[in-house]
Amino acid sequence: MSHSPVHPQLRLYFENPVGRLLEHPDGYLVVQYNAGKRKLEELKTFLTQASTLLQQRNWHKLLGDQRVMAAFTEAERVWITENWLTRSTTAHPYYGAVLLAHDVFARLAMNLVMNEARESGLVYRLFEDENAAVAWLLQVP
Template structure:
């Protein structure tokens, strides 16, 4: 018997969203600059996928990501994340950290700004560690 495989949920010029058979979403950012409409569509689809599946976990692969610009940072911090936590049940985010130091700094600012929400982000260097954290008991 073949083990279940991930399925592609959504894809555009900013990235891809995968549904993992273990019960979480995988968001993969593409390298390079992002167009605002495509970026917002990508993240909006993550929220919709969480609601559809009733999942509360996401692996965010930022390894090849360019830094967030101020507009992206503002929208994610003040609109997308609070709404996704409150309306779609997003609770656990495991971030595979970017190679680009400025992208890492932007992510750290975003994580710090979201600390008042009932949501937990952790950053990881390896995918194995990130997945193990997402799947640990109590994260359901």
């Protein structure tokens, strides 16, 4: 079922049809999106759980694995922009390393989200390679 090797040190925090939220012992959240269509309510729950974990752990870093993800819908993009991104503006910026989707439409949708993210204090970088993404995450403050 999973599209990347499950690292034994990862701890499952939350799972629903949208994907899985995994805790990495190096102090960051792994956000793994599943393939296929999502329900908006399930995406809201998924990202709200991600926010909750980041706050509980006082973490500021996440690895977004969007490699098999379908494109965000317009409704999803609006919700992410108005809720997830605005909630993320704390004293300490969030850092997100995003593994790009294989699907070209998912990449385009993510670019729109990224433009909004820049204005919200989130620092996102896009990667094709998981090792490069993790290396970048580990070196940010």
